[in-house]
Amino acid sequence: MLPIIEREVVQKxxxxxxxxxxxxxxxxxSTPGVIAINSATIIGYKVAGTGGALFAAIGAALPSFLIILLIANFFLQFREYSPVEAFMRGARAAVVGLLFYASFAMGKKVTESWKTVVLGITGFMAVFFLGIHPIAALIGAGIIGAIFFKE
Incomplete structure (x- = not known):
């Protein structure tokens, strides 16, 4: 969703x-909830205030909700069916690839200095290897960023 939102909001x-x-x-x-809905809500608010936030959240959530509702009605009946199982295995791999793409695309935009690269790698290592909670890593990186990038 992030590349689609970015293409529409930034480029188009x-x-x-x-x-x-x-x-x-x-x-x-950094806020609880689905990133696509959160980002759409924040951008909607920035562009058109409270009404924009409301309609952006509905617009981001409703299509996915309806599609998932439709799929859920049939998935339980067919999940043991080998083509459905194979499709889901492939879809999981595609989701991982899309997450890598979104991370890479965002990473290219924020790595304007060696400090941001080091901070990003440190945050990843803290979460992945040390088991630090992502919110704690985010707050820690924000504090370090406030110190390092003070103008």
Missing amino acids: WKWVGSEEFVDLIAIAQ
Whole structure:
């Protein structure tokens, strides 16, 4: 969803700039909930206030909700069927690939200095290898960023 949102919001409609988009996504990730809905809500609010936030959240959530509802009605009946099982295995792999793409695309935008690269790698290692909670890593990186990038 993030590449689609970025293409629409930054490139097509030019509601926010590329750097501001990354900042808004960082805020959306630090709040509980689905990132696509959170980011759509934040961008909707920035563009059109409370009404924009409401309609953006509905627009981001409703299509997925309806599709999942439709699939759920049939999935339980057919999940043991080998083509469905094979499809789900492939879809899982594609989701991982899309997450890598989104991470790489966002990473290219925020790595303007060696400090941001080191901070990003440190945050990844803290979460992945040390088991630090992602919110704690985010808060820690924010504090370190406030110290290192103070103007």
